[in-house]
Amino acid sequence: MVIATLPLLAETPTLAPAPHRDLCTDCGVSRSSWAHQCGKACQFIHPRYETLERQVHGRARDVARGDEAFFGVHRAMHRARLDRPRAGAQWTGITTRIGERLLEIGAVDAVLATASDAEDRWRPRPVIVTAPEGMAECRGMKMGYSPLLALLDECVARGYRRLAVIGVACQIHALRALEAELGLEALYVIGTPCSDNTTTERFHQFLGLLTDTPDEVTYLEFLADFRVELRFRDGSHRYIPFLQLPIRDLPRDFFPATCRSCFDYTNSLSDLTVGYMGGEGDQWLLVRTARGEALLDLIRDEVTLAAPGSRGDRTGAVKTFVALSERAAGGLPVRGAPDWARPVIGWAQRRFGPKGLEFARTRVEMKCAEGILALRHERPHRMKRMIPDFAWHLVARYGLTPRAGERLQTPQETT
Numbered sequence: 396m397v398i399a400t401l402p403l404l405a406e407t408p409t410l411a412p413a414p415h416r417d418l419c420t421d422c423g424v425s426r427s428s429w430a431h432q433c434g435k436a437c438q439f440i441h442p443r444y445e446t447l448e449r450q451v452h453g454r455a456r457d458v459a460r461g462d463e464a465f466f467g468v469h470r471a472m473h474r475a476r477l478d479r480p481r482a483g484a485q486w487t488g489i490t491t492r493i494g495e496r497l498l499e500i501g502a503v504d505a506v507l508a509t510a511s512d513a514e515d516r517w518r519p520r521p522v523i524v525t526a527p528e529g530m531a532e533c534r535g536m537k538m539g540y541s542p543l544l545a546l547l548d549e550c551v552a553r554g555y556r557r558l559a560v561i562g563v564a565c566q567i568h569a570l571r572a573l574e575a576e577l578g579l580e581a582l583y584v585i586g587t588p589c590s591d592n593t594t595t596e597r598f599h600q601f602l603g604l605l606t607d608t609p610d611e612v613t614y615l616e617f618l619a620d621f622r623v624e625l626r627f628r629d630g631s632h633r634y635i636p637f638l639q640l641p642i643r644d645l646p647r648d649f650f651p652a653t654c655r656s657c658f659d660y661t662n663s664l665s666d667l668t669v670g671y672m673g674g675e676g677d678q679w680l681l682v683r684t685a686r687g688e689a690l691l692d693l694i695r696d697e698v699t700l701a702a703p704g705s706r707g708d709r710t711g712a713v714k715t716f717v718a719l720s721e722r723a724a725g726g727l728p729v730r731g732a733p734d735w736a737r738p739v740i741g742w743a744q745r746r747f748g749p750k751g752l753e754f755a756r757t758r759v760e761m762k763c764a765e766g767i768l769a770l771r772h773e774r775p776h777r778m779k780r781m782i783p784d785f786a787w788h789l790v791a792r793y794g795l796t797p798r799a800g801e802r803l804q805t806p807q808e809t810t
């Protein structure tokens with residue numbers, strides 16, 4: 396893969412091609428000098444959530460403590476928005492603003508983040524950013540895999556010892572697993588939640604089903620009010636209720652097995668998670684470590700914070716989701732609501748559905764259920780190793796419990 400250079404980003408090297416692996420999101424390790432470490436670092440081959448939580452937070456998550464079962468170890472949660480939202484950002488731009496601040500004050504030599512391919516706004520392009528102005532190029536979500544960690548070799552070669560990394564959970568799992576071997580003086584990890592990623596090609600196909608003018612779309616987001624927002628080049632917006640998405644027109648393998656069997660929705664190994672799920676229209680921050688607090692302090696005087704709200708009851712929505720997913724995973728046809736009823740149900744979801752933290756809990760439980768069912772039907776031999784205990788804990792109330800041989804009886808991890 397040859398990567399073009401943008402003027403404000405440090406030159407990014409040409410990366411080795413990615414070798415084929417069964418479950419792999421091309422986090423970049425296999426293209427780097429640490430390629431032989433995939434077996435140790437990968438969340439699909441050797442997931443080590445508990446061990447890595449101890450490494451990062453000093454303890455593993457306690458499922459009996461507050462919301463830890465859902466969101467992982469955290470010291471504080473906030474609704475948040477930048478007082479001056481940045482153009483091109485996915486939400487208000489907190490993620491890239493923190494990267495900018497780290498570079499402005501000289502706390503890091505470089506930030507590893509994901510910009511867009513020069514030819515395709517939606518295709519991820521991993522970059523090494525060394526000047527604050529370069530962070531603007533990284534704003535906004537791209538759909539596809541970003542081999543971010545392949546750039547660690549270049550950072551080592553340039554003598555960068557103080558790094559920040561902005562990434563999704565499968566990248567951060569591998570980063571934390573390798574952290575001790577990287578010889579860094581400082582590592583700041585800003586994570587975003589992540590769900591339903593797919594290849595850039597598949598995403599273009601999806602856009603083509605949503606609109607007659609897919610090339611005009613500049614922004615897409617799955618909002619916390621059960622709608623997808625599309626923005627177009629001419630400044631117009633369109634909102635599509637989840638229920639009216641053309642999901643049944645998508646091929647069965649549209650969402651890859653990797654992302655359907657990924658359990659760390661909220662990026663629990665980061666110092667600071669920046670998402671939107673619990674934010675009721677604002678952003679949602681999970682401060683996890685002392686370093687995460689220091690990251691938030693960098694933007695304190697330019698961000699409005701509030702306590703996150705929580706309303707509604709997720710039980711019915713998750714129960715229905717689990718029942719439908721079980722049918723679909725078993726190959727049975729899923730009978731959805733008739734077309735005439737969808738707008739009414741969509742309205743009712745927005746009006747009465749779970750909101751704030753309850754919405755975030757809903758999505759986390761759904762993702763755990765989806766992961767367990769996907770593995771049960773597609774890769775049962777992987778279940779013992781891949782499903783963390785917290786996932787079984789969360790879905791037990793929906794009658795989804797381990798069958799013989801699906802869960803390790805002994806501790807899941809070795810270091």
Ligand SMILES: Cc1cc2nc3c(=O)[nH]c(=O)nc-3n(C[C@H](O)[C@H](O)[C@H](O)COP(=O)(O)OP(=O)(O)OC[C@H]3O[C@@H](n4cnc5c(N)ncnc54)[C@H](O)[C@@H]3O)c2cc1C
Nearest residue numbers: 484485486487488489490491508509535537590670671672
């Ligand atoms: C595929 C995907 C799915 C997501 N799903 C959810 C979700 O379900 N719930 C939720 O709360 N949040 C989700 N997010 C995060 C969300 O889209 C925002 O990135 C986040 O809320 C930060 O917003 P911001 O305005 O601060 O980001 P910005 O300041 O606009 O910065 C966006 C950052 O995202 C990084 N990035 C962009 N695309 C990718 C990519 N493909 N891989 C790795 N990093 C990337 C860039 O490095 C950039 O720093 C998802 C992100 C991705 C990439």
Ligand code: SF4
Nearest residue numbers: 419420422425433437
């Ligand atoms: S560690 Fe990264 S590159 Fe290696 S198999 Fe896993 S996702 Fe793929």
Ligand code: SF4
Nearest residue numbers: 564565589592654657
């Ligand atoms: S859903 Fe999970 S596996 Fe897929 S890209 Fe996001 S963090 Fe990685």
